[in-house]
Amino acid sequence: MRTIGRGATQQSSAPYNRRVVLDFIRQQGAASRKDIADMVSLSPQTVANITNDLESIGLIVSRRQKVDKTRGQPPIAFELNPEGGHAIGVSLEPGRVSAARVNLVGDVLERSEIELDTSHRQNLLAAMLAQVLQLRKGTRERLWGIGVALPGPLGATDISFLGPTAMEGWADLSLLDELRDAARLPLFYSVDSVAGALGETLFGVAQSLDNFFYLHLGLGLGGALVVNRNAYRGTNGNATEIGHVPVVPGGLPCYCGNSGCLERYVSMHALAEALGLSDPQLRSPQLLARLADPADAVVEAWCQQAGERLRDAICMIENMLDPRAIVIGGGAPKVLVERLLAAAQPLRRSVRGGVGDPDLRLLLSERQGDSSILGAAVLPIYEMLSPRLETVQQDRRPDADVAELLGHRSGGRWGG
Structure with a gap:
């Protein structure tokens, strides 16, 4: 469910109101002054002043909306100016x-x-x-x-x-x-x-989500919890360091000083170890070809064991945080993430399973790699x-x- 910011009435809140309007236009893609006034609880005159200001400095552009033929001019819609x-x-x-x-x-x-x-x-x-x-x-x-x-x-x-x-x-x-x-x-x-979580909030698959958990699968494994469209950082800025949660008793030694950490089983570095590759070789075209080959037994074996750990991690995240969705992004190739998600099925029972829209439970970033x-x-x-x-x-x-x-x-x- 998307939260729409509400304007404030105090004169000192003018900068905040401008941000609310700008954010609403960004979320909608395009919005008329009437749309803005109706949704952010500001007067039509205030909205007109704000959109004039934002357009004058090049942050938004105005376009005539395409509507069915009616009398009079079609309404003007405002969009973010890509070159703003x-x-x-x-x-x-x-x-x-x-x-x-x-x-x-x-x-x-x-x-x-x-x-x-x-x-x-x-x-x-x-x-x-x-x-x-x-x-x-x-x-x-x-x-x-x-x-x-x-x-x-x-x-x-x-x-x-x-x-x-x-x-x-x-x-x-x-x-x-x-x-x-x-x-x-x-x-x-x-x-x-x-x-990465903020990127998905502004421009990715989480634009319509107020809260979600972002799983960053790259050379290592990280996470971020987004609440009310802001990332929760914890006391020292290191919250949700999920890659260093021990999941295998007596498991592989981890560089953090513990053993059996999730990152040692689900990460690009863990894949490199299993395939006998150096980390720079993970970006080679030859590896991408192997990842796309279902007949590669070594890759398939690694995906199956990593998928089991990913299944555990999803259950843990959902039971602890009950996010609306888990978004998976990072630098890992899309083909690898898709294989891991397939290997993680069926997902374990959790407080999230069976409650909300199943299509929102797991989302794959559309900017994987970027x-x-x-x-x-x-x-x-x-x-x-x-x-x-x-x-x-x-x-x-x-x-x-x-x-x-x-x-x-x-x-x-x-x-x-």
């Missing part, structure tokens, strides 16, 4: 940095990918900066900032570890400050699972569009008129 703002997303994984420029409606316009030793901080900084400068080169549209998505957990925790699915040395996040200062753009960061990059780029866009925004860091406002109109705030860094 761009953002650059940077996705960090062990051994690889991917980046892309994304517009206001989630289209990936340009991308870049570099393989390097991500434990070498200065080389990594140079690579990220080179990608950002290349992607912004020749771009005339306003750039709202850089979003960076990286594997969790973040900060100094008992499971801030070294291993093939984690970023070495990322208890210290000062490298992101250096990137922000060198690029002279606002920078926002988050763990990849939260970024989830991490899109999720990263969404961070600055989400900051500007969301009417339920938490305070975030903003050292340089993306555009003075946009920032003033939408009541952009400064505060502590948004992480985790």
Whole structure:
């Protein structure tokens, strides 16, 4: 069920009202002033003023709606202007940095990918900066900032570890400050699972969902709980680190220091181990061919055991959190996710099973493969569009008129 934001009447709430209107237009795809006034509880004059303001700075565009022939002019509908703002997303994984420029409606316009030793901080900084400068080169549209998505957990925790699915040395996040200062753009960061969840909220299969659980299947395994269209981050920003929940007593040793963790059985790295491949080989065309071949016995055996663990994880998520849906995204190839979901059938009984729409129970991201990059780029866009925004860091406002109109705030860094 989709929640429509409601406008507020206080004069001080004008920026919030603009965000509510902008978010409503985004959710609907196109909306007339009457649609907006009816659904967000603002007066027609207030809606007219807001849409005029938003159109004047290029965040929305107006078009005549196509209707059956009637007397008079057809009503005007407003849509987000795809070129109203761009953002650059940077996705960090062990051994690889991917980046892309994304517009206001989630289209990936340009991308870049570099393989390097991500434990070498200065080389990594140079690579990220080179990608950002290349992607912004020749771009005339306003750039709202850089979003960076990286594997969790973040900060100094008992499971801030070294291993093939984690970023070495990322208890210290000062490298992101250096990137922000060198690029002279606002920078926002988050763990990849939260970024992916926000991407699905704005531009993906979860646009109509108020609450869901996002399962991020990539080199490792992560998760994010979305409640009222905001990601729950926990006390230290590391909530729902589902990949490090032990599920097999006395199972495989995990890099976090425990054993039998879910990530050791359901992740791209676990697949690489089973196939005797290095992690970089997971992106080869040869592997994609194997994943699509039902006669490959080794791949099939791995999918069957991973599917059993995924079945357990789905039951655990549903019984603990009762989400409206579980959305599966991340960098894993779509063909692999589809095989895992098939192997996980039939699903276990849970508080979710048999209650709601069965077609909503499990949803596969339509941006599989682009989830991490899109999720990263969404961070600055989400900051500007969301009417339920938490305070975030903003050292340089993306555009003075946009920032003033939408009541952009400064505060502590948004992480985790």
